[in-house]
Amino acid sequence: MMAHQATLIPGDGIGPEVAEATVRVMEAVGVEIEWERVQAGIHALAEQGQLIPDDVFASLAATHVGLKGPTATPIAGGHQSINVALRKKLGLYVNFRPVRMLPGLKTRFHDVPINLLIFRENTEDLYSGLEHEVVPGVVESLKIITRNASTRIARAAFEYARREGRAKVTAIHKANIMKLSDGLFLKCCREMAAQYAEIQYTELIVDNACMQLVMRPETFDVLVLPNLYGDIISDLAAGLVGGLGIVPGANLGDETAIFEAVHGTAPDIAGKGLANPTALMQSGVLMLAHLGEREAAARLQKAIIQVYMEARHLTGDVGGKSSTAEFTDAVIRAL
Ligand code: NAI
Secondary structure, eight states: OOOEEEEEEOOSTTHHHHHHHHHHHHHHTTOOEEEEEOOOSHHHHHHHSOSSOHHHHHHHHHHOEEEEOOOOOOSSSSSOOHHHHHHHHTTOOEEEEEEEOOTTOOOTTTTSOOEEEEEEEOSOBGGGOOEEEEETTEEEEOOBOOHHHHHHHHHHHHHHHHHTTOOEEEEEEOTTTSTTHHHHHHHHHHHHHHTOTTSEEEEEEHHHHHHHHHHOGGGOOEEEEOHHHHHHHHHHHHHHTTOTTTOOOEEEOSSOEEEEOSOOOOTTTTTTTOOOOHHHHHHHHHHHHHTTOHHHHHHHHHHHHHHHHHTSSOBGGGTOOBOHHHHHHHHHHHO
8 A cells, every 4th residue: 555645844842742752653553654844933943044944835735734733933023823824825724623522531521521523714814914003002903704714614614514414513703793704704604504404503602602611511513613713712622621732633725634733832841751742643533534544543543542541641731640752652552
């Protein structure tokens, strides 16, 4: 069988640690992947003079599949977010984040059957980076919502729900206040819902959605959101199932897919071998499925669950004492 080609972007902070751990388990699962390693982020800026060097785009244009560690974005001022740039340039308009309780993991909600899927619009909204100073002391940030982008994220959510037999799609908004922008987003979701009569469609205002997610997380199924609410709700949902160390993600376009965790570079624990690689490993599970390696994906997922059930080799963020490498070794043994 021919090896798959994939691009590996280790990233900054804990990125290289969790990326290496993920490559190890993906090798152990027995699927042949030829990784093309390229740098983006602070490392790339220091060594190649560019945050996203041209070879990153060249590699992804050839492989169409990437696994990416988190990259650092300075707060206020400085350069544009690498993720935002990658997502826009490669047309990765869907940010998909499955939030599921890992059997065995003890969290505040461990006896609640949480299994929700987030479809976050990935290219516009307040992430357009269109900010300017009107006059000294007054700034303006533009929230861009288009019919095109809203329709394609809604379609992605409903298509997935239909394919995977999910019962309900909920659109999250603040159209009571942002009548035009969130109003257009909702309109596009409603139009799409009309084409999927077998799937229940509901709407929730974002603040109410936050409360409902904490009080009744098990009632949520597929969520579709504009970019900013999707960002915030993703972290909230991650908190329900054990934190940022757990939740995987995928940035999907029509031609390219990049798999990455929800979490950032975790500067507080970077370089110490303490990071939990579960989130990127589970992103690897999504990547294997995307490559058509469904059996291997299921095996890797099962091995991760087994390590959580045994609870002897977990990292500090989920109540264990093990290092990144010890957890990774345990997953490989479980395989
Ligand atoms: P963060 O996700 O890096 O960290 C938040 C907290 O969660 C920290 O206490 C951290 O130690 C912990 N944490 C995160 N991932 C963990 C893991 N795998 N194992 C154990 N603990 C983990 O968020 P923060 O601090 O807001 O952002 C730091 C940097 O990361 C910023 O420069 C930000 O722009 C960038 N970032 C990058 C993302 C990406 O490239 N996809 C996503 C989010 C943030």
